[in-house]
Amino acid sequence: MANLSEVAIDESKLSDLSEVTATQSEILTPIEQAKTFITLVCFDRFEKPHKKLDGALAIPYDLDSVKSFGDVEENILSRTLPEQWGRIKLGHICYQTSKTMKADHYDLKSDGAIIAFISEIKCKKNLQLCVYQENDEITRASKRIRTLETESDTMNTLNNIKKKLYDNLPSCDIHVQGCLISDNGKHLKLDGDLITLWARAILIKMQGVDELTPPNIPSFDKNKYRYPTSKRSLSEVHSESLIDTTMQSTTNSTVQSVTNSAAISTAARSTLYLTLHTKKKSPLKSNIYITNNMTFQNLLNYVFPNGPPSGKRFIIKSSLEIGGQLFLPDQIINQVFKEAYSHIWIDLEDVEVKLDDLF
Numbered sequence: 001m002a003n004l005s006e007v008a009i010d011e012s013k014l015s016d017l018s019e020v021t022a023t024q025s026e027i028l029t030p031i032e033q034a035k036t037f038i039t040l041v042c043f044d045r046f047e048k049p050h051k052k053l054d055g056a057l058a059i060p061y062d063l064d065s066v067k068s069f070g071d072v073e074e075n076i077l078s079r080t081l082p083e084q085w086g087r088i089k090l091g092h093i094c095y096q097t098s099k100t101m102k103a104d105h106y107d108l109k110s111d112g113a114i115i116a117f118i119s120e121i122k123c124k125k126n127l128q129l130c131v132y133q134e135n136d137e138i139t140r141a142s143k144r145i146r147t148l149e150t151e152s153d154t155m156n157t158l159n160n161i162k163k164k165l166y167d168n169l170p171s172c173d174i175h176v177q178g179c180l181i182s183d184n185g186k187h188l189k190l191d192g193d194l195i196t197l198w199a200r201a202i203l204i205k206m207q208g209v210d211e212l213t214p215p216n217i218p219s220f221d222k223n224k225y226r227y228p229t230s231k232r233s234l235s236e237v238h239s240e241s242l243i244d245t246t247m248q249s250t251t252n253s254t255v256q257s258v259t260n261s262a263a264i265s266t267a268a269r270s271t272l273y274l275t276l277h278t279k280k281k282s283p284l285k286s287n288i289y290i291t292n293n294m295t296f297q298n299l300l301n302y303v304f305p306n307g308p309p310s311g312k313r314f315i316i317k318s319s320l321e322i323g324g325q326l327f328l329p330d331q332i333i334n335q336v337f338k339e340a341y342s343h344i345w346i347d348l349e350d351v352e353v354k355l356d357d358l359f
């Protein structure tokens, strides 16, 4: 079983990479055709007189979903920009409503600029997005362009970075495609697009980004992290990765191996495996086989043979989110969980209750 799931993980990662490659060759999907294309141009600097550089890019935007500067920036950073632009200044995007050299550049970061930008697009045909070259870095940028001479070199470099990113990810039983785990035990599920964004940020040497630190953009924001829910059980995850493998070997990708997943969940239903998590280590122990009369206390004795530190006690919850169920140590585990693969979170709390704080 362990071997089987390892193979499935690798294959799903591979399919991720090939999907991303297809998007980057700028094939228009039906969804992109429905979007509004805005021309992106690059200037040598913001201050006038400035020079417009060769090359332009049509960036598809779904105008209804553009709400912030980050939405505009993220879409630009996920594209392959013309090589002659070199490195562009991050966090500085403007728009102009005329193509003349004297045209004003409106900074998209200023108050109300996004709303103005969206309404201008609808009436001004010549509206363009503008980015600027990173001037202090011109020497370094041109050196880098020489290193990454062709598009395919860039793709190779990008794929190598992605491979390193995947290698560095923490191991997680819940997110087979990879995830990030924060200090408080929340997970950010990573898909191919997020990994590509991260790899691009490394490629353009975005400040503060490396193979362990993702870019400081909305997609990686701390509020996107979630506690893994016990509803999405391990059996579901395993059957999902089996479907991935099946889909790769069939030519018609819409065929889904539904029978496969059904067979697995009924086979596992008669037994219970419990995975333990704590705030800082998730998972702490995976797939503990639970026998009929085992209590939570039995489990705690096994995992923490020395017991809790003095003045503290363990509490057992279905989730660390507000509203997670609390279980008492003497409850019989089998009577609590219906799913074959379930999850509990263990936390510490003070034993002593100050009655003055309550009454």
Ligand SMILES: [Zn+2]
Pocket: 172, 173, 174, 175, 178, 179, 180, 187, 188, 228
């Ligand atoms: Zn995870």
